[in-house]
Amino acid sequence: MTTFLKVNDQFPDIALPDQQNRMTHLSHLTRSSLLDQHLGFSDGYPLILIFLRGYFCPRDQQQMRQMVEFQSELAVNYARLATISVDPPSVNDAFRAGLNARWPFLSDESRSVVKQINILDETEGEYAYRAQPYTFVLRQTLQIQAIYNGWFFVGRPTLEELRQNLRTIMQERADYRYEAYNDPAVRQVRIPQQEWEYGTPSPGASGLPVATGSIRWFDKDTGVGMIAPDNAEPDIFFHFTAIPGRGYRTIRPGVAVRFEIVTGQHGLSARNIQQIE
Structure with a gap:
């Protein structure tokens, strides 16, 4: 057959x-x-x-x-x-x-x-x-x-x-x-490293709203994760480039963070993620 x-x-x-x-x-x-x-x-x-x-x-x-x-x-x-x-x-x-x-x-x-x-x-x-x-x-x-x-x-x-x-x-x-990647909407989620070149900006300096929460999960293989906001809103997506720094950055689940919220055409995402000591 x-x-x-x-x-x-x-x-x-x-x-x-x-x-x-x-x-x-x-x-x-x-x-x-x-x-x-x-x-x-x-x-x-x-x-x-x-x-x-x-x-x-x-x-x-x-x-x-x-x-x-x-x-x-x-x-x-x-x-x-x-x-x-x-x-x-x-x-x-x-x-x-x-x-x-x-x-x-x-x-x-x-x-x-x-x-x-x-x-x-x-x-x-x-x-x-x-x-x-x-x-x-x-x-x-x-x-x-x-x-x-x-x-x-x-x-x-x-x-x-x-x-x-x-x-x-x-x-x-x-x-x-x-x-396709050099588009403002994409650059808000997949953040170019140059944005952190002169140091980490204070949360909110960009004019975006600021929230706190904890890392729900982070996948080291794909470089993406989710944040559970403290205000019980739906989990917020992030890409590893949203963590200020150089090279490939990782973050552990459960870590408390402060971050800016980007409201995009395809949902919420976090940027300028900073660990709360």
């Missing part, structure tokens, strides 16, 4: 358990980040979706080793990657750990997805009813950008082919050009 899906078709927004048995929708992988939402960039991110025969297949092992080499580049390109096999989550978890892979491995044990898109392999004996090794490159909306039939290994995408696919998708983003 060969998939009926074609380039520009809509890939189904399937939901499958990952290697930790957490239900995962494809649209959750491609949606825009919290920072993007506050900046007004709602395009989301592309997804490379790879169907595997399984851990036992030497061709799959080779493709996965290539993707392990590629995963750091995907991270800085804000592209997403996921694999799907019919193995249970525990098997996927072991395979993933052995590869040192950091992307989700989804489990289609019931074969519902591989049947839905018509890629069930019925030719094998010992390892029957596996997925045919297809790779789909999906746009943020899950529209198909490219399809690779990997029955023979040469049919699987090279890293350079994937780069070209991703470049084509990313170039269409509203924020692909420098000018």
Whole structure:
């Protein structure tokens, strides 16, 4: 059987358990980040979706080793990657750990997805009813950008082919050009370091309202967090650049802070965050 899906078709927004048995929708992988939402960039991110025969297949092992080499580049390109096999989550978890892979491995044990898109392999004996090794490159909306039939290994995408696919998708983003970030509304949230060059300004010196609260959480990987205001208003978003200083700044959850409030088109954000001793 060969998939009926074609380039520009809509890939189904399937939901499958990952290697930790957490239900995962494809649209959750491609949606825009919290920072993007506050900046007004709602395009989301592309997804490379790879169907595997399984851990036992030497061709799959080779493709996965290539993707392990590629995963750091995907991270800085804000592209997403996921694999799907019919193995249970525990098997996927072991395979993933052995590869040192950091992307989700989804489990289609019931074969519902591989049947839905018509890629069930019925030719094998010992390892029957596996997925045919297809790779789909999906746009943020899950529209198909490219399809690779990997029955023979040469049919699987090279890293350079994937780069070209991703470049084509990313170039269409509203924020692909420098000018999108050099916008006053964006600079209020993602604050240029030069604003702290001559020292930390007093809260309120900018004319913005000042509030106090405590750090609800801060994600060091993404550089974003939330502040719980003392006045019990909704939590307020912040980017690490809202903490005066140079380089990459972090802050611990629970720390008491004073900050300025920016009311933007896409919600409240904090700037000039200063720890209260």
